[in-house]
Amino acid sequence: MTETNTTTANTTTTNTTNAPTTEFELHSGRGRFNAAFFRAMGPYLERSLRRRKQRVFAGLPGEVVEIGSGVGANLGYLPAGSTLIAIEPNRYMHAALRAAARRDGVQLDLRERMAEQTGLPDRSVDTVISSLVLCSVQDPAAVLAEIRRVLRPGGTFRFVEHVVAKSGTPTRAAQRLFRRPWAWTFEGCSCERDLEQSLRTAGFESVAVEHYRVHTPFLPFNTQIAGTAQA
Numbered sequence: 001m002t003e004t005n006t007t008t009a010n011t012t013t014t015n016t017t018n019a020p021t022t023e024f025e026l027h028s029g030r031g032r033f034n035a036a037f038f039r040a041m042g043p044y045l046e047r048s049l050r051r052r053k054q055r056v057f058a059g060l061p062g063e064v065v066e067i068g069s070g071v072g073a074n075l076g077y078l079p080a081g082s083t084l085i086a087i088e089p090n091r092y093m094h095a096a097l098r099a100a101a102r103r104d105g106v107q108l109d110l111r112e113r114m115a116e117q118t119g120l121p122d123r124s125v126d127t128v129i130s131s132l133v134l135c136s137v138q139d140p141a142a143v144l145a146e147i148r149r150v151l152r153p154g155g156t157f158r159f160v161e162h163v164v165a166k167s168g169t170p171t172r173a174a175q176r177l178f179r180r181p182w183a184w185t186f187e188g189c190s191c192e193r194d195l196e197q198s199l200r201t202a203g204f205e206s207v208a209v210e211h212y213r214v215h216t217p218f219l220p221f222n223t224q225i226a227g228t229a230q231a
Contacts, residue, residue: 032092061082065128067133125152135162148231
């Protein structure tokens with residue numbers, strides 16, 4: 001889609017053009033911890049989320065943009081031979097992401113950028129996906145505006161995210177209790193965001209959302225939404 005400058009493997013390229021003005025504050029300790037955590041916990045989290053991901057990510061096209069690709073948890077939902085434009089600012093995730101792309105036969109266009117500024121042209125893609133990402137971006141409204149900007153008319157943003165629980169519930173109390181250590185550990189991740197409201201006020205033509213709950217020891221994480229927003 002745009003020129004790439006550095007080839008890292010047969011299935012991987014890294015784009016370094018048009019460097020963003022917003023900087024990702026990469027912490028060497030937490031960055032490495034999160035890369036290791038999601039490599040180790042990926043299979044467990046995937047078992048909790050697979051049914052929703054299978055529905056939301058069904059029939060993905062041959063080229064997909066993903067914000068916060070992490071260590072490649074969603075590569076298995078892309079058709080073999082397809083291209084993933086991966087927006088991932090944590091470079092400690094990159095080695096595992098490249099390995100996952102090789103394993104799944106996906107051409108990886110890896111961009112070390114923040115989701116608020118993807119560097120992609122206006123109305124240039126049909127599909128953007130995310131999972132467990134909007135909780136940790138600096139500015140969810142700016143990220144959703146960026147997704148709308150790069151989607152072609154009729155294109156879709158498909159998402160699986162954890163969200164704030166209802167007031168008065170034990171999960172909501174846990175989210176309040178753990179919000180500071182949770183955010184510090186997981187690089188700014190908030191367990192208190194009303195992402196459905198953010199999606200419904202972001203200017204998409206339509207938004208379909210399913211609420212559900214997973215059952216894990218990570219109580220602040222257990223209230224979830226999945227769905228599709230159409231540009």
